[in-house]
Amino acid sequence: MRRNLAALVLFCATAAVFAIVGADDPYRFFNWNVTYGDIYPLGVRQQGILINGQFPGPDIHSVTNDNLIINVFNSLDEPFLISWAGIQQRRNSFEDGVFGTTCPIPPGKNFTYILQVKDQIGSFYYFPSLGFHKAAGGFGGIRILSRPRIPVPFPDPAGDYTVLIGDWYKANHTDLKAQLDGGHKLPFPDGILINGRGSGGASFNVEQGKTYRLRICNVGLQNSLNFRIQNHKMQLVEVEGTHTLQTTYSSLDVHLGQCSSVLVTADQPAKDYYIVASSRFTAPQVLTTTAVLRYSNSAGSASGPLPGGPTIQVDWSLNQARSIRTNLTASGPRPNPQGSYHYGMINTTRTIRIANSAGQVNGKQRYAANSVSFVAPDTPMKIADYFKISGVFRVGSISDNPTGGGIYLDTSVMQADYRAFIEIVFQNDEDIIQSWHLDGYAFFVVGMDGGQWTPASRNEYNLRDAVFRCTTQVYPNSWTAIYMALDNVGMWNIRSEHWARQYLGQQFYLRVYTASTSLRDEYPIPKNAILCGRASGRSTRPL
Numbered sequence: 457m458r459r460n461l462a463a464l465v466l467f468c469a470t471a472a473v474f475a476i477v478g479a480d481d482p483y484r485f486f487n488w489n490v491t492y493g494d495i496y497p498l499g500v501r502q503q504g505i506l507i508n509g510q511f512p513g514p515d516i517h518s519v520t521n522d523n524l525i526i527n528v529f530n531s532l533d534e535p536f537l538i539s540w541a542g543i544q545q546r547r548n549s550f551e552d553g554v555f556g557t558t559c560p561i562p563p564g565k566n567f568t569y570i571l572q573v574k575d576q577i578g579s580f581y582y583f584p585s586l587g588f589h590k591a592a593g594g595f596g597g598i599r600i601l602s603r604p605r606i607p608v609p610f611p612d613p614a615g616d617y618t619v620l621i622g623d624w625y626k627a628n629h630t631d632l633k634a635q636l637d638g639g640h641k642l643p644f645p646d647g648i649l650i651n652g653r654g655s656g657g658a659s660f661n662v663e664q665g666k667t668y669r670l671r672i673c674n675v676g677l678q679n680s681l682n683f684r685i686q687n688h689k690m691q692l693v694e695v696e697g698t699h700t701l702q703t704t705y706s707s708l709d710v711h712l713g714q715c716s717s718v719l720v721t722a723d724q725p726a727k728d729y730y731i732v733a734s735s736r737f738t739a740p741q742v743l744t745t746t747a748v749l750r751y752s753n754s755a756g757s758a759s760g761p762l763p764g765g766p767t768i769q770v771d772w773s774l775n776q777a778r779s780i781r782t783n784l785t786a787s788g789p790r791p792n793p794q795g796s797y798h799y800g801m802i803n804t805t806r807t808i809r810i811a812n813s814a815g816q817v818n819g820k821q822r823y824a825a826n827s828v829s830f831v832a833p834d835t836p837m838k839i840a841d842y843f844k845i846s847g848v849f850r851v852g853s854i855s856d857n858p859t860g861g862g863i864y865l866d867t868s869v870m871q872a873d874y875r876a877f878i879e880i881v882f883q884n885d886e887d888i889i890q891s892w893h894l895d896g897y898a899f900f901v902v903g904m905d906g907g908q909w910t911p912a913s914r915n916e917y918n919l920r921d922a923v924f925r926c927t928t929q930v931y932p933n934s935w936t937a938i939y940m941a942l943d944n945v946g947m948w949n950i951r952s953e954h955w956a957r958q959y960l961g962q963q964f965y966l967r968v969y970t971a972s973t974s975l976r977d978e979y980p981i982p983k984n985a986i987l988c989g990r991a992s993g994r995s996t997r998p999l
């Protein structure tokens with residue numbers, strides 16, 4: 457669509473790691489040791505997943521097109537994988553770090569991810585994708601800055617903070633997983649963390665008169681959160697890689713898996729102020745936590761009532777979501793006019809409607825998409841596909857439309873044509889709020905509204921300046937429609953970000969397929985790929 461295909465170069469990173477990446481672009485190397493360690497986010501001791509001793513894990517700072525070489529040592533006593541939400545892994549779903557694409561790193565072993573943040577800017581995060589590890593930590597922020605000569609539509613902030621917010625359980629991940637494996641739902645979470653700390657734990661230092669960027673991501677398990685700062689306004693500037701119209705909000709809903717950047721000016725009398733995150737759509741129970749915005753010349757600690765925010769109001773959230781639009785004159789990863797893409801002028805060639813549902817299978821709680829509750833096969837589908845190992849999955853194992861039937865288990869893989877331009881409608885007939893994430897892609901969120909989607913719903917689509925992101929909410933008993941250009945060959949996870957739902961089957965894979973075997977369309981399996989299941993013992997040398 458809007459990219460020149462860079463010259464492809466074979467690059468030898470080390471004798472052992474052999475990959476094809478943008479060899480002209482800069483490299484950043486990371487060595488990560490993943491361990492268990494004690495953490496006390498809600499005052500009780502818990503076994504957390506640490507990266508280089510840190511909870512949350514270290515931020516990844518990068519610039520558009522950088523190559524990130526991340527050597528992950530798994531020092532846990534069980535298999536482990538990290539996935540990179542929002543990093544598009546162009547032509548390279550092998551590096552995506554979910555079970556459908558990448559074999560787990562065995563305990564005591566390491567694996568070097570080779571990623572390129574090709575044609576991307578913005579705020580994202582990484583997280584552990586297996587089991588219920590995400591409930592123990594192992595997540596951290598990813599920021600991709602614009603290249604020096606590409607204009608950013610606001611002045612350089614005086615500081616740039618990662619703000620990871622999310623609900624949290626005092627129970628450890630093995631306990632939570634055991635409850636789900638036993639066929640039960642999870643209880644209501646115990647609290648909310650901001651950067652791994654409970655109420656009053658995290659603080660952000662500012663100097664009076666200066667403006668700061670906050671990159672707020674909801675890395676939680678179950679709840680949409682509302683974020684606000686006492687006496688301060690927030691100017692939204694970016695969501696998941698798109699520069700937005702710079703609208704000012706007094707509070708912002710951040711749904712599961714989403715990231716938003718706001719600018720905050722320290723324009724108040726010099727003291728400390730409360731930062732608040734509270735759960736949405738959970739009343740009468742509302743979880744609330746605080747952090748502190750601390751002025752350098754602060755005259756005193758934060759005081760007064762916490763700033764209020766919405767709790768159950770759906771319309772408030774829907775209206776805010778509709779106000780979040782792309783700034784069509786701002787540059788993205790490339791300068792305008794390449795940055796703005798006239799998605800509204802392109803005819804879609806396929807409509808896929810995905811309905812989420814919950815129910816029991818064999819007396820156990822499961823969650824489904826178009827009635828299929830995903831079960832992982834013994835071999836990652838992408839790897840089975842590469843080695844042409846049959847019997848691991850069937851394309852067409854999930855239908856393009858809701859079936860209305862009961863939930864059943866399968867390894868759901870949907871096939872789609874490379875370079876098609878498609879419409880996906882997420883229909884949520886449940887009374888919970890849903891959040892869907894697509895790996896490998898960003899998409900245009902063209903519409904959302906209450907009730908059942910019908911073809912007439914297209915009349916209310918935003919075909920001009922819809923936001924281009926990788927995670928979208930679907931309100932209770934509502935629909936959300938997206939447009940996407942299938943310009944990235946691979947096996948891509950589409951999942952609920954409600955983590956118990958994801959774990960119990962509310963996910964599937966989109967196999968974006970071409971018969972071409974050109975390296976311009978897809979890279980071969982990485983030389984260092986771990987092989988497991990029915991691919992054990994195969995060779996990653998070119999076939």
Ligand SMILES: *[C@@H]1O[C@H](CO)[C@@H](O)[C@H](O)[C@H]1NC(C)=O
Nearest residue numbers: 488489490491529530531566
């Ligand atoms: C990872 O950390 C553990 C615990 O500190 C240590 O025993 C181990 O040697 C470390 N591994 C690597 C590869 O640094």
Ligand SMILES: *[C@@H]1O[C@H](CO)[C@@H](O)[C@H](O)[C@H]1NC(C)=O
Nearest residue numbers: 470472473527566567568984
């Ligand atoms: C494991 O780490 C070593 C360096 O300590 C590196 O040489 C090797 O390539 C890594 N293995 C994989 C599979 O990435």
Ligand SMILES: *[C@@H]1O[C@H](CO)[C@@H](O)[C@H](O)[C@H]1NC(C)=O
Nearest residue numbers: 492502503627628629630631
């Ligand atoms: C997890 O919590 C349970 C108690 O609920 C405890 O028995 C178990 O040892 C904990 N596991 C770890 C690894 O901390």
Ligand SMILES: *[C@@H]1O[C@H](CO)[C@@H](O)[C@H](O)[C@H]1NC(C)=O
Nearest residue numbers: 609700701702783785786787
């Ligand atoms: C859009 O971006 C331009 C920079 O290209 C900036 O000057 C303008 O203020 C932005 N408009 C809004 C409404 O955010």
Ligand SMILES: *[C@@H]1O[C@H](CO)[C@@H](O)[C@H](O)[C@H]1NC(C)=O
Nearest residue numbers: 798799800801802803804805
């Ligand atoms: C889209 O479809 C309409 C109606 O079928 C047709 O008139 C129009 O030319 C198509 N546009 C493109 C860009 O193909």
